[in-house]
Amino acid sequence: MSKLVxxxxxxxxxxxxxxxxxxDVQKRQTSTSQRYEGTLEVLGGGNKIATKSWVFIRSGAFGxxxxxxxxxxxxxxxxxxxxxxxxxxxxxxxxxxxxNIGRDxxxxxxxxxxxxxxxxxxxxxxxxxxxxxxxxxLLGEENGTWKIESRPRKKSxxxxxxxxxxxxxxxxxxxxxxxxxxxxxxxxxxxxxxxxGILTARTTEVFDVRRNSRTILKYSKLEYNVPVRDDDxxxxxxxxxx
Amino acid sequence: xxxxxxxxxxxxxxxxxxxxxEMRALAYPxxxxxxxxxxxGDALLRWEADVNATPWLRVSAAFDARTDTxxxxxxxxxxxxxxxxxQRPAFSLRRLxxxxxxxxxxxxxxxxxxRWGKADILNPTDRFSPKDYLSSVVDTxxxxxxxxxxxxxxxxxxxxxxxxxxxxxSRTPLLKQRWTVLPTDLAGVQLRDDGARYxxxxxxxxxxxxxxxxxxxxxxxxxxxxxxxxxDGTLLQAFPPAAAIARTYPRLRMVGADAAxxxxxxxxxxxxxxxxxxxxxxxxxxLYVAQIERFVREWSFVGGYAGSVTxxxxxxPYQFAADRGxxxxxVGRAGLTIDANRSMAIEAAIRxxxxxxxxxxxxxxxQHWRTTLGAAWIRGNMDDFLGQYRRNSYASVAIRYSF
Numbered sequence: 311m312s313k314l315v316x317x318x319x320x321x322x323x324x325x326x327x328x329x330x331x332x333x334d335v336q337k338r339q340t341s342t343s344q345r346y347e348g349t350l351e352v353l354g355g356g357n358k359i360a361t362k363s364w365v366f367i368r369s370g371a372f373g374x375x376x377x378x379x380x381x382x383x384x385x386x387x388x389x390x391x392x393x394x395x396x397x398x399x400x401x402x403x404x405x406x407x408x409x410n411i412g413r414d415x416x417x418x419x420x421x422x423x424x425x426x427x428x429x430x431x432x433x434x435x436x437x438x439x440x441x442x443x444x445x446x447x448l449l450g451e452e453n454g455t456w457k458i459e460s461r462p463r464k465k466s467x468x469x470x471x472x473x474x475x476x477x478x479x480x481x482x483x484x485x486x487x488x489x490x491x492x493x494x495x496x497x498x499x500x501x502x503x504x505x506x507g508i509l510t511a512r513t514t515e516v517f518d519v520r521r522n523s524r525t526i527l528k529y530s531k532l533e534y535n536v537p538v539r540d541d542d543x544x545x546x547x548x549x550x551x552x
Numbered sequence: 553x554x555x556x557x558x559x560x561x562x563x564x565x566x567x568x569x570x571x572x573x574e575m576r577a578l579a580y581p582x583x584x585x586x587x588x589x590x591x592x593g594d595a596l597l598r599w600e601a602d603v604n605a606t607p608w609l610r611v612s613a614a615f616d617a618r619t620d621t622x623x624x625x626x627x628x629x630x631x632x633x634x635x636x637x638x639q640r641p642a643f644s645l646r647r648l649x650x651x652x653x654x655x656x657x658x659x660x661x662x663x664x665x666x667r668w669g670k671a672d673i674l675n676p677t678d679r680f681s682p683k684d685y686l687s688s689v690v691d692t693x694x695x696x697x698x699x700x701x702x703x704x705x706x707x708x709x710x711x712x713x714x715x716x717x718x719x720x721x722s723r724t725p726l727l728k729q730r731w732t733v734l735p736t737d738l739a740g741v742q743l744r745d746d747g748a749r750y751x752x753x754x755x756x757x758x759x760x761x762x763x764x765x766x767x768x769x770x771x772x773x774x775x776x777x778x779x780x781x782x783x784d785g786t787l788l789q790a791f792p793p794a795a796a797i798a799r800t801y802p803r804l805r806m807v808g809a810d811a812a813x814x815x816x817x818x819x820x821x822x823x824x825x826x827x828x829x830x831x832x833x834x835x836x837x838x839l840y841v842a843q844i845e846r847f848v849r850e851w852s853f854v855g856g857y858a859g860s861v862t863x864x865x866x867x868x869p870y871q872f873a874a875d876r877g878x879x880x881x882x883v884g885r886a887g888l889t890i891d892a893n894r895s896m897a898i899e900a901a902i903r904x905x906x907x908x909x910x911x912x913x914x915x916x917x918x919q920h921w922r923t924t925l926g927a928a929w930i931r932g933n934m935d936d937f938l939g940q941y942r943r944n945s946y947a948s949v950a951i952r953y954s955f
Binding site: 352383388412418421425428545 | 817
């Protein structure tokens, strides 16, 4: 009996290991590939000031994947592309393609805090970082969520982030990202639905606190484990377009 | 190949397209010698389409239709396909190419845009990108070239082989307009423009590019022609003096390299090339660029130095050497994305005897409309490439409807 109690206590302790929680979140979202079309509404001071859309494809497991974004609208940014090569042990490599100048451009690590084409996402927000690139601390429980602090081990624009993870389904509810001066961005994940067996947020809302600007990304035509080719994730593929 | 590409375009079920209509007005506060026009208007319709005919074949086309108030655009209805007109064509097939892709190979055939190099302020290795300098030497557009380009990409390496069977020159300012400033020793000479003597033969180039997480670099080689002209003069009569001038394009052999290295505080980019020539009287020189680049939240900064070293002087007294003309300069550019719809940029080039400063503010309204306000301020001495255009400072406004 005492062994059973000890085992249950160990399980409880294991379940509340913040790193393990994040690993479980990551596992539940695992897919070999992904594709969606995203519509982005940028709101400044509460008023909608721009609508953009892009198509996104990803190949590989979270944190060790390659992904591409290619803008569909508005017309003057149509074709602008982004190639992101994520690495499990370091920050991603990123290149941007601008069809109007016909050249790719590397986005250096120190430039990743730049906003991505007028949205409230920064270049860094578009990359995936494996749990092993962070130190985690469980801060407590709030309204059915675990509040977890994460601090990056590698260079990042953020000094720390707070994640709210729902206990019932191990999905992200909210992220607050801070730099040395304080809160930078608040990211809300909403409108969850089962898609291809994966519980998926169909809306991501990013609030840039200092600019009082908000971008709402809505996902459509979202599919997992779709056939993609390795050669869709190269600099030449950026030039060819989707 | 072009006919086949066009046929594919016409029978395709779905066409991805985009384009814009732009009306632009430029105001020059000062009249220039031989060109008293101070207000120039132009209109441009650009339509671009891409068709994914099969998973391995993509056909791309771009068409321009334009007109203006200053006779910089030809007044005829022929469709330009090779970029050889002295005036801008009223109708131009800017691009028509077929891109084939299989595994590690990508091949593009037809009129296309090919960009080499990594620097932003000057690209010495960018040899398949003639420019349109006709209405400004400080704000230019690229011209497409008829070429076959095959790229092999494997892991961190790619090799780009380009063969251009037909030469495309850069488009230079018209002889009797403000962006052509005649040398003082030609003052009083009646000039007849005999056009251009385009070279026959083909051009080719090869570029190896290596990309890693820590750095990227390229080595490139080009054998062909200088796309910027030298002017060959023939004396027609001594009294009163009259001469005929024709554009010629010296042979050119370029060996170049470029690199980009992200450092903790900024990215360093460098590009250099040596230009040799089998044409006996042509200049031989080295062009190089070193720049640093940094993005900070909504700001982008690029600054550096573009230099040149002449290894063999030219015997031609008259050249339109826009590439060397902006060398020996400190060049800087700053851009600010104010919000999703507004942006501004400022660019400056400063050299010993000439300089320019250019400002641009763009404001988008809704999904389709964009207004761009600009101004360029050019200063310097008449013996300087930039300084000779000191009466060409301008303000501009452009309204664009994108679709």
